[in-house]
Amino acid sequence: MASTSGGSLLVHAQRALRTVWARAIAFTVVAVLFALAAGVVGAWIPFEVTVELGQNSVDSILQIIATAMLTATTFSITAMVTAYSSATTIATPRSTKLLIADPTSQTALSTFTGAFVFALVGIIALSTGYYTEQGRTILFFGTLVVIGVVVITLLRWIGHLARFGRMADVIDRVEDAATSALIAHMRRPTLGARELTRVPAASFPIAVTDARYVLAIDVARLDALAHEHDCEVYVAATPGTIADALHPLAHVSVPPSQSLRDQLSAAFTLGRHRDYDQDPRLGVIALAEIGSRALSPGTNDPGTAIEVTAALQRVFSRAFTTDTDHASQIDHDRVWMPRAQTRDLLTDAFRPLARDGAGFVEVLIRVQKCLAALAETAPEHRALLRELSGEVNARAREALPRRERAAVRDAATGQTI
Numbered sequence: 276m277a278s279t280s281g282g283s284l285l286v287h288a289q290r291a292l293r294t295v296w297a298r299a300i301a302f303t304v305v306a307v308l309f310a311l312a313a314g315v316v317g318a319w320i321p322f323e324v325t326v327e328l329g330q331n332s333v334d335s336i337l338q339i340i341a342t343a344m345l346t347a348t349t350f351s352i353t354a355m356v357t358a359y360s361s362a363t364t365i366a367t368p369r370s371t372k373l374l375i376a377d378p379t380s381q382t383a384l385s386t387f388t389g390a391f392v393f394a395l396v397g398i399i400a401l402s403t404g405y406y407t408e409q410g411r412t413i414l415f416f417g418t419l420v421v422i423g424v425v426v427i428t429l430l431r432w433i434g435h436l437a438r439f440g441r442m443a444d445v446i447d448r449v450e451d452a453a454t455s456a457l458i459a460h461m462r463r464p465t466l467g468a469r470e471l472t473r474v475p476a477a478s479f480p481i482a483v484t485d486a487r488y489v490l491a492i493d494v495a496r497l498d499a500l501a502h503e504h505d506c507e508v509y510v511a512a513t514p515g516t517i518a519d520a521l522h523p524l525a526h527v528s529v530p531p532s533q534s535l536r537d538q539l540s541a542a543f544t545l546g547r548h549r550d551y552d553q554d555p556r557l558g559v560i561a562l563a564e565i566g567s568r569a570l571s572p573g574t575n576d577p578g579t580a581i582e583v584t585a586a587l588q589r590v591f592s593r594a595f596t597t598d599t600d601h602a603s604q605i606d607h608d609r610v611w612m613p614r615a616q617t618r619d620l621l622t623d624a625f626r627p628l629a630r631d632g633a634g635f636v637e638v639l640i641r642v643q644k645c646l647a648a649l650a651e652t653a654p655e656h657r658a659l660l661r662e663l664s665g666e667v668n669a670r671a672r673e674a675l676p677r678r679e680r681a682a683v684r685d686a687a688t689g690q691t692i
Contacts, residue, residue, distance in 0.1 A: 299388050303385075311396065336422075348388055383428050459555075461594050461602065462597060470614060482524065489543055502609055508611065511523050515553075515556050525543075570628075570632050634675070636679040639683045646667070
Protein backbone atom coordinates (compact mmCIF):
# COMPACT_ATOMS: atom_id res chain seq x y z
CA MET A 276 0.00 0.00 0.00
CA ALA A 277 1.39 3.40 -0.95
CA SER A 278 2.06 5.67 1.96
CA THR A 279 -0.35 8.55 2.08
CA SER A 280 -0.65 11.85 3.86
CA GLY A 281 -3.55 14.20 4.37
CA GLY A 282 -7.05 13.50 3.10
CA SER A 283 -10.23 12.55 4.90
CA LEU A 284 -10.57 9.64 7.30
CA LEU A 285 -13.21 8.14 4.99
CA VAL A 286 -10.73 7.98 2.10
CA HIS A 287 -8.10 6.31 4.29
CA ALA A 288 -10.68 3.86 5.66
CA GLN A 289 -11.83 2.91 2.16
CA ARG A 290 -8.25 2.30 1.06
CA ALA A 291 -7.49 0.24 4.17
CA LEU A 292 -10.54 -1.98 3.61
CA ARG A 293 -9.17 -2.92 0.17
CA THR A 294 -5.91 -4.25 1.63
CA VAL A 295 -5.32 -7.93 2.35
CA TRP A 296 -4.09 -7.31 5.90
CA ALA A 297 -7.35 -5.62 6.93
CA ARG A 298 -9.44 -8.55 5.73
CA ALA A 299 -7.03 -11.08 7.24
CA ILE A 300 -7.17 -9.34 10.62
CA ALA A 301 -10.98 -9.32 10.51
CA PHE A 302 -11.16 -13.03 9.67
CA THR A 303 -8.60 -13.86 12.37
CA VAL A 304 -10.51 -11.96 15.06
CA VAL A 305 -13.75 -13.70 14.04
CA ALA A 306 -11.98 -17.08 14.14
CA VAL A 307 -10.66 -16.47 17.67
CA LEU A 308 -14.04 -15.32 18.96
CA PHE A 309 -15.76 -18.26 17.24
CA ALA A 310 -13.40 -20.77 18.85
CA LEU A 311 -13.71 -19.26 22.33
CA ALA A 312 -17.47 -18.78 22.08
CA ALA A 313 -18.01 -22.55 22.14
CA GLY A 314 -16.84 -22.71 25.75
CA VAL A 315 -18.95 -19.74 26.82
CA VAL A 316 -22.10 -20.92 25.06
CA GLY A 317 -21.63 -24.44 26.42
CA ALA A 318 -21.51 -23.12 29.97
CA TRP A 319 -24.67 -21.03 29.51
CA ILE A 320 -26.89 -23.77 28.03
CA PRO A 321 -29.17 -24.97 30.86
CA PHE A 322 -29.64 -28.47 29.38
CA GLU A 323 -27.15 -31.08 28.32
CA VAL A 324 -26.23 -31.24 24.64
CA THR A 325 -23.47 -33.77 24.18
CA VAL A 326 -22.65 -36.18 21.39
CA GLU A 327 -20.34 -39.16 21.57
CA LEU A 328 -17.47 -37.94 19.41
CA GLY A 329 -14.91 -40.61 20.12
CA GLN A 330 -11.79 -40.09 22.14
CA ASN A 331 -9.90 -36.93 21.11
CA SER A 332 -11.85 -36.68 17.80
CA VAL A 333 -12.20 -32.88 17.96
CA ASP A 334 -8.54 -32.44 18.81
CA SER A 335 -7.51 -34.68 15.89
CA ILE A 336 -9.70 -32.80 13.44
CA LEU A 337 -8.30 -29.47 14.61
CA GLN A 338 -4.76 -30.80 14.20
CA ILE A 339 -5.54 -31.74 10.60
CA ILE A 340 -7.09 -28.34 9.91
CA ALA A 341 -4.10 -26.50 11.37
CA THR A 342 -1.64 -28.44 9.24
CA ALA A 343 -3.74 -28.20 6.06
CA MET A 344 -4.49 -24.49 6.44
CA LEU A 345 -0.83 -23.62 7.02
CA THR A 346 -0.04 -25.37 3.74
CA ALA A 347 -2.98 -23.73 1.94
CA THR A 348 -1.99 -20.28 3.22
CA THR A 349 1.59 -20.74 2.01
CA PHE A 350 0.34 -21.96 -1.36
CA SER A 351 -2.03 -19.00 -1.70
CA ILE A 352 0.67 -16.47 -0.91
CA THR A 353 2.97 -18.10 -3.48
CA ALA A 354 0.22 -18.07 -6.13
CA MET A 355 -0.58 -14.41 -5.46
CA VAL A 356 3.04 -13.29 -5.58
CA THR A 357 3.52 -15.24 -8.81
CA ALA A 358 0.49 -13.54 -10.35
CA TYR A 359 1.77 -10.10 -9.32
CA SER A 360 5.18 -10.83 -10.82
CA SER A 361 3.62 -12.18 -14.02
CA ALA A 362 1.42 -9.09 -14.44
CA THR A 363 4.43 -6.82 -13.94
CA THR A 364 6.40 -8.74 -16.57
CA ILE A 365 3.79 -9.33 -19.28
CA ALA A 366 1.54 -6.30 -18.80
CA THR A 367 2.47 -3.23 -16.73
CA PRO A 368 3.54 -2.64 -13.11
CA ARG A 369 0.56 -0.27 -12.81
CA SER A 370 -1.76 -3.31 -12.90
CA THR A 371 -0.41 -4.99 -9.77
CA LYS A 372 -2.36 -2.64 -7.52
CA LEU A 373 -5.58 -3.99 -9.02
CA LEU A 374 -4.47 -7.59 -8.52
CA ILE A 375 -3.49 -6.90 -4.92
CA ALA A 376 -7.00 -5.49 -4.31
CA ASP A 377 -8.67 -8.59 -5.81
CA PRO A 378 -11.41 -9.58 -3.32
CA THR A 379 -11.43 -13.28 -4.22
CA SER A 380 -7.74 -13.81 -3.51
CA GLN A 381 -7.95 -11.69 -0.35
CA THR A 382 -10.94 -13.70 0.88
CA ALA A 383 -9.21 -17.01 0.16
CA LEU A 384 -6.02 -16.03 1.99
CA SER A 385 -7.98 -14.55 4.91
CA THR A 386 -10.23 -17.62 5.18
CA PHE A 387 -7.28 -20.02 5.28
CA THR A 388 -5.51 -17.83 7.86
CA GLY A 389 -8.66 -17.56 9.95
CA ALA A 390 -9.22 -21.34 9.84
CA PHE A 391 -5.60 -21.90 10.89
CA VAL A 392 -5.97 -19.55 13.85
CA PHE A 393 -9.32 -21.15 14.76
CA ALA A 394 -7.68 -24.57 14.87
CA LEU A 395 -4.76 -23.31 16.96
CA VAL A 396 -7.03 -21.60 19.49
CA GLY A 397 -9.23 -24.69 19.67
CA ILE A 398 -6.23 -26.98 20.28
CA ILE A 399 -4.83 -24.71 23.00
CA ALA A 400 -8.23 -24.34 24.67
CA LEU A 401 -8.78 -28.12 24.64
CA SER A 402 -5.37 -28.75 26.18
CA THR A 403 -6.12 -26.35 29.05
CA GLY A 404 -9.56 -27.83 29.82
CA TYR A 405 -11.36 -24.66 28.74
CA TYR A 406 -14.34 -26.55 27.25
CA THR A 407 -16.98 -28.51 29.10
CA GLU A 408 -18.49 -31.60 27.47
CA GLN A 409 -21.19 -29.40 25.96
CA GLY A 410 -18.52 -26.96 24.84
CA ARG A 411 -16.61 -29.77 23.10
CA THR A 412 -19.80 -30.75 21.27
CA ILE A 413 -20.44 -27.16 20.17
CA LEU A 414 -16.79 -26.85 19.11
CA PHE A 415 -17.19 -30.02 17.03
CA PHE A 416 -20.16 -28.63 15.10
CA GLY A 417 -18.40 -25.28 14.78
CA THR A 418 -15.43 -27.11 13.30
CA LEU A 419 -17.72 -28.71 10.73
CA VAL A 420 -18.94 -25.25 9.74
CA VAL A 421 -15.34 -24.05 9.37
CA ILE A 422 -14.52 -27.09 7.21
CA GLY A 423 -17.51 -26.32 4.96
CA VAL A 424 -16.44 -22.69 4.55
CA VAL A 425 -12.86 -23.73 3.78
CA VAL A 426 -13.93 -26.29 1.16
CA ILE A 427 -16.19 -23.79 -0.64
CA THR A 428 -13.48 -21.12 -0.54
CA LEU A 429 -10.85 -23.57 -1.79
CA LEU A 430 -13.02 -24.60 -4.75
CA ARG A 431 -13.64 -20.95 -5.69
CA TRP A 432 -9.94 -20.17 -5.28
CA ILE A 433 -8.88 -23.05 -7.54
CA GLY A 434 -11.30 -21.87 -10.25
CA HIS A 435 -10.11 -18.29 -9.82
CA LEU A 436 -6.45 -19.26 -10.20
CA ALA A 437 -7.13 -20.53 -13.74
CA ARG A 438 -7.20 -16.92 -14.97
CA PHE A 439 -5.82 -14.83 -12.11
CA GLY A 440 -2.96 -12.65 -13.34
CA ARG A 441 -3.19 -13.84 -16.96
CA MET A 442 -3.03 -11.23 -19.74
CA ALA A 443 -6.78 -11.27 -20.42
CA ASP A 444 -7.51 -10.94 -16.70
CA VAL A 445 -5.13 -7.99 -16.34
CA ILE A 446 -6.60 -6.20 -19.36
CA ASP A 447 -10.13 -6.71 -18.02
CA ARG A 448 -9.19 -5.37 -14.58
CA VAL A 449 -7.47 -2.29 -15.97
CA GLU A 450 -10.36 -1.71 -18.38
CA ASP A 451 -12.89 -1.85 -15.54
CA ALA A 452 -10.82 0.53 -13.40
CA ALA A 453 -10.36 2.93 -16.32
CA THR A 454 -14.06 2.82 -17.17
CA SER A 455 -15.15 3.51 -13.58
CA ALA A 456 -12.74 6.42 -13.16
CA LEU A 457 -13.53 7.95 -16.56
CA ILE A 458 -17.31 7.66 -16.14
CA ALA A 459 -17.05 9.22 -12.68
CA HIS A 460 -14.98 12.03 -14.20
CA MET A 461 -17.49 12.62 -17.00
CA ARG A 462 -20.32 12.82 -14.50
CA ARG A 463 -18.45 15.12 -12.09
CA PRO A 464 -15.43 16.54 -13.95
CA THR A 465 -14.66 19.07 -11.22
CA LEU A 466 -16.01 17.05 -8.26
CA GLY A 467 -18.76 19.63 -7.73
CA ALA A 468 -16.45 22.65 -7.77
CA ARG A 469 -16.46 25.52 -10.25
CA GLU A 470 -14.41 24.95 -13.40
CA LEU A 471 -11.05 26.67 -13.30
CA THR A 472 -9.46 27.91 -16.52
CA ARG A 473 -6.78 30.20 -15.11
CA VAL A 474 -5.42 30.79 -11.62
CA PRO A 475 -5.74 34.51 -10.70
CA ALA A 476 -2.42 36.30 -10.47
CA ALA A 477 -3.30 37.80 -7.09
CA SER A 478 -3.42 34.50 -5.23
CA PHE A 479 -1.18 32.70 -2.78
CA PRO A 480 0.17 29.17 -3.35
CA ILE A 481 -0.25 26.25 -0.95
CA ALA A 482 2.77 24.08 -1.72
CA VAL A 483 4.44 20.98 -0.30
CA THR A 484 8.16 20.36 -0.24
CA ASP A 485 8.01 16.56 -0.60
CA ALA A 486 7.08 15.49 -4.14
CA ARG A 487 3.93 13.33 -3.98
CA TYR A 488 1.09 12.38 -6.29
CA VAL A 489 -2.40 13.65 -5.52
CA LEU A 490 -4.61 10.61 -4.97
CA ALA A 491 -7.87 12.22 -3.86
CA ILE A 492 -9.28 15.61 -2.92
CA ASP A 493 -11.87 16.33 -0.24
CA VAL A 494 -13.59 19.19 -2.09
CA ALA A 495 -16.29 19.57 0.59
CA ARG A 496 -13.59 20.18 3.17
CA LEU A 497 -11.92 22.79 0.97
CA ASP A 498 -15.25 24.53 0.48
CA ALA A 499 -15.96 24.57 4.22
CA LEU A 500 -12.55 26.12 4.88
CA ALA A 501 -13.11 28.68 2.13
CA HIS A 502 -16.41 29.75 3.68
CA GLU A 503 -14.91 29.81 7.16
CA HIS A 504 -12.06 32.09 6.07
CA ASP A 505 -14.09 34.04 3.47
CA CYS A 506 -11.79 33.22 0.54
CA GLU A 507 -11.62 31.35 -2.75
CA VAL A 508 -9.62 28.14 -3.24
CA TYR A 509 -8.15 27.38 -6.67
CA VAL A 510 -7.06 23.74 -6.95
CA ALA A 511 -3.90 23.37 -9.01
CA ALA A 512 -2.98 19.71 -8.44
CA THR A 513 -5.82 17.43 -9.53
CA PRO A 514 -5.80 13.66 -8.87
CA GLY A 515 -3.02 12.03 -10.86
CA THR A 516 -0.75 15.08 -10.95
CA ILE A 517 2.35 15.54 -8.84
CA ALA A 518 2.69 18.25 -6.23
CA ASP A 519 6.03 19.66 -5.13
CA ALA A 520 7.70 22.96 -4.33
CA LEU A 521 7.26 24.16 -7.92
CA HIS A 522 3.75 22.79 -8.48
CA PRO A 523 1.49 23.78 -5.55
CA LEU A 524 -1.55 21.89 -4.38
CA ALA A 525 -3.74 24.95 -4.63
CA HIS A 526 -3.88 28.73 -4.50
CA VAL A 527 -5.95 30.81 -2.11
CA SER A 528 -7.29 34.33 -2.66
CA VAL A 529 -6.18 35.69 0.75
CA PRO A 530 -2.82 35.56 2.50
CA PRO A 531 -3.04 32.23 4.35
CA SER A 532 -1.98 31.68 7.92
CA GLN A 533 0.07 28.59 8.74
CA SER A 534 -3.02 27.03 10.26
CA LEU A 535 -5.02 27.56 7.06
CA ARG A 536 -2.15 26.18 4.98
CA ASP A 537 -2.09 23.03 7.07
CA GLN A 538 -5.86 22.59 6.93
CA LEU A 539 -6.00 23.08 3.15
CA SER A 540 -3.10 20.66 2.63
CA ALA A 541 -4.86 18.08 4.80
CA ALA A 542 -7.78 18.01 2.34
CA PHE A 543 -5.47 16.41 -0.25
CA THR A 544 -4.62 12.71 -0.01
CA LEU A 545 -1.05 12.32 -1.23
CA GLY A 546 0.99 9.22 -2.02
CA ARG A 547 4.12 8.01 -3.73
CA HIS A 548 2.21 6.20 -6.48
CA ARG A 549 -0.83 7.10 -8.54
CA ASP A 550 -4.21 5.56 -7.78
CA TYR A 551 -7.13 4.71 -10.06
CA ASP A 552 -10.04 6.02 -7.97
CA GLN A 553 -10.17 9.73 -8.88
CA ASP A 554 -7.52 9.69 -11.63
CA PRO A 555 -9.22 9.46 -15.06
CA ARG A 556 -5.92 9.22 -16.97
CA LEU A 557 -4.15 6.41 -15.12
CA GLY A 558 -6.42 3.64 -16.44
CA VAL A 559 -6.01 4.57 -20.10
CA ILE A 560 -2.27 5.09 -19.60
CA ALA A 561 -1.98 1.60 -18.09
CA LEU A 562 -3.90 0.07 -21.00
CA ALA A 563 -1.67 1.89 -23.49
CA GLU A 564 1.41 0.61 -21.63
CA ILE A 565 0.17 -2.97 -21.96
CA GLY A 566 -0.28 -2.47 -25.69
CA SER A 567 3.11 -0.80 -26.08
CA ARG A 568 4.91 -3.59 -24.23
CA ALA A 569 3.21 -6.18 -26.42
CA LEU A 570 4.57 -4.36 -29.49
CA SER A 571 8.17 -4.27 -28.25
CA PRO A 572 10.69 -6.26 -30.35
CA GLY A 573 11.26 -8.68 -27.49
CA THR A 574 7.55 -9.53 -27.23
CA ASN A 575 6.21 -8.99 -30.76
CA ASP A 576 2.56 -9.66 -29.84
CA PRO A 577 0.28 -7.49 -32.01
CA GLY A 578 -2.74 -9.55 -30.96
CA THR A 579 -2.53 -8.17 -27.42
CA ALA A 580 -2.22 -4.63 -28.77
CA ILE A 581 -5.39 -5.20 -30.80
CA GLU A 582 -7.17 -6.45 -27.66
CA VAL A 583 -6.00 -3.34 -25.80
CA THR A 584 -7.33 -1.14 -28.61
CA ALA A 585 -10.72 -2.83 -28.32
CA ALA A 586 -10.64 -2.31 -24.55
CA LEU A 587 -9.86 1.39 -25.02
CA GLN A 588 -12.74 1.69 -27.47
CA ARG A 589 -15.12 0.24 -24.87
CA VAL A 590 -13.76 2.55 -22.18
CA PHE A 591 -14.26 5.71 -24.24
CA SER A 592 -17.57 4.58 -25.73
CA ARG A 593 -19.04 4.10 -22.27
CA ALA A 594 -17.56 7.37 -21.04
CA PHE A 595 -18.75 9.40 -24.01
CA THR A 596 -22.30 8.02 -23.73
CA THR A 597 -22.65 8.33 -19.95
CA ASP A 598 -25.22 10.63 -18.37
CA THR A 599 -23.67 14.08 -17.92
CA ASP A 600 -26.83 15.98 -16.93
CA HIS A 601 -25.30 16.95 -13.58
CA ALA A 602 -21.74 17.50 -14.83
CA SER A 603 -21.99 21.28 -14.48
CA GLN A 604 -23.79 21.22 -11.13
CA ILE A 605 -21.92 23.31 -8.55
CA ASP A 606 -22.03 22.02 -4.99
CA HIS A 607 -18.94 23.81 -3.70
CA ASP A 608 -19.12 27.39 -4.90
CA ARG A 609 -15.88 28.64 -3.34
CA VAL A 610 -13.64 25.96 -4.82
CA TRP A 611 -12.33 26.11 -8.39
CA MET A 612 -10.81 23.12 -10.16
CA PRO A 613 -9.62 22.37 -13.71
CA ARG A 614 -10.97 19.33 -15.52
CA ALA A 615 -8.96 16.72 -17.39
CA GLN A 616 -8.96 17.50 -21.11
CA THR A 617 -10.40 14.97 -23.55
CA ARG A 618 -7.45 15.63 -25.85
CA ASP A 619 -5.03 14.49 -23.14
CA LEU A 620 -7.08 11.36 -22.42
CA LEU A 621 -7.29 10.30 -26.06
CA THR A 622 -3.64 11.13 -26.69
CA ASP A 623 -2.58 9.08 -23.65
CA ALA A 624 -4.57 6.16 -25.01
CA PHE A 625 -3.79 6.04 -28.73
CA ARG A 626 -0.50 7.84 -29.38
CA PRO A 627 1.65 5.07 -27.80
CA LEU A 628 -0.17 2.42 -29.85
CA ALA A 629 0.31 4.40 -33.05
CA ARG A 630 3.98 5.03 -32.26
CA ASP A 631 4.96 1.51 -31.19
CA GLY A 632 2.61 -0.19 -33.65
CA ALA A 633 3.90 1.72 -36.68
CA GLY A 634 5.45 -1.45 -38.08
CA PHE A 635 2.29 -3.54 -37.61
CA VAL A 636 -0.30 -2.83 -40.26
CA GLU A 637 -2.99 -4.87 -38.45
CA VAL A 638 -2.56 -2.76 -35.30
CA LEU A 639 -2.78 0.55 -37.15
CA ILE A 640 -5.87 -0.63 -39.04
CA ARG A 641 -7.53 -1.57 -35.75
CA VAL A 642 -6.64 1.80 -34.23
CA GLN A 643 -8.12 3.60 -37.25
CA LYS A 644 -11.32 1.58 -37.02
CA CYS A 645 -11.51 2.34 -33.31
CA LEU A 646 -11.13 6.08 -33.89
CA ALA A 647 -13.77 5.95 -36.62
CA ALA A 648 -16.22 4.14 -34.35
CA LEU A 649 -15.62 6.63 -31.53
CA ALA A 650 -16.27 9.48 -33.96
CA GLU A 651 -19.69 7.99 -34.64
CA THR A 652 -20.30 7.49 -30.92
CA ALA A 653 -19.24 11.02 -29.94
CA PRO A 654 -19.59 13.44 -32.88
CA GLU A 655 -18.62 16.35 -30.62
CA HIS A 656 -15.07 14.94 -30.52
CA ARG A 657 -14.85 14.16 -34.24
CA ALA A 658 -12.31 16.88 -35.02
CA LEU A 659 -9.95 15.62 -32.33
CA LEU A 660 -10.38 12.02 -33.44
CA ARG A 661 -9.72 13.01 -37.05
CA GLU A 662 -6.50 14.67 -35.88
CA LEU A 663 -5.40 11.48 -34.12
CA SER A 664 -6.29 9.49 -37.23
CA GLY A 665 -4.01 11.78 -39.22
CA GLU A 666 -1.17 11.00 -36.83
CA VAL A 667 -1.74 7.29 -37.37
CA ASN A 668 -1.57 7.81 -41.14
CA ALA A 669 1.65 9.75 -40.72
CA ARG A 670 3.17 6.86 -38.73
CA ALA A 671 2.07 4.44 -41.44
CA ARG A 672 3.68 6.56 -44.17
CA GLU A 673 6.99 6.46 -42.31
CA ALA A 674 7.07 2.74 -41.53
CA LEU A 675 4.95 0.74 -44.01
CA PRO A 676 5.15 -0.07 -47.72
CA ARG A 677 2.69 1.61 -50.10
CA ARG A 678 0.02 -1.11 -50.19
CA GLU A 679 -0.14 -1.38 -46.39
CA ARG A 680 -0.19 2.40 -46.06
CA ALA A 681 -3.22 2.44 -48.31
CA ALA A 682 -4.94 -0.17 -46.15
CA VAL A 683 -4.41 1.97 -43.04
CA ARG A 684 -5.63 5.08 -44.85
CA ASP A 685 -8.69 3.29 -46.19
CA ALA A 686 -9.57 2.07 -42.68
CA ALA A 687 -10.05 5.72 -41.74
CA THR A 688 -11.32 7.31 -44.96
CA GLY A 689 -13.82 4.52 -45.47
CA GLN A 690 -15.60 5.68 -42.31
CA THR A 691 -17.22 8.99 -41.38
CA ILE A 692 -14.23 10.46 -39.63
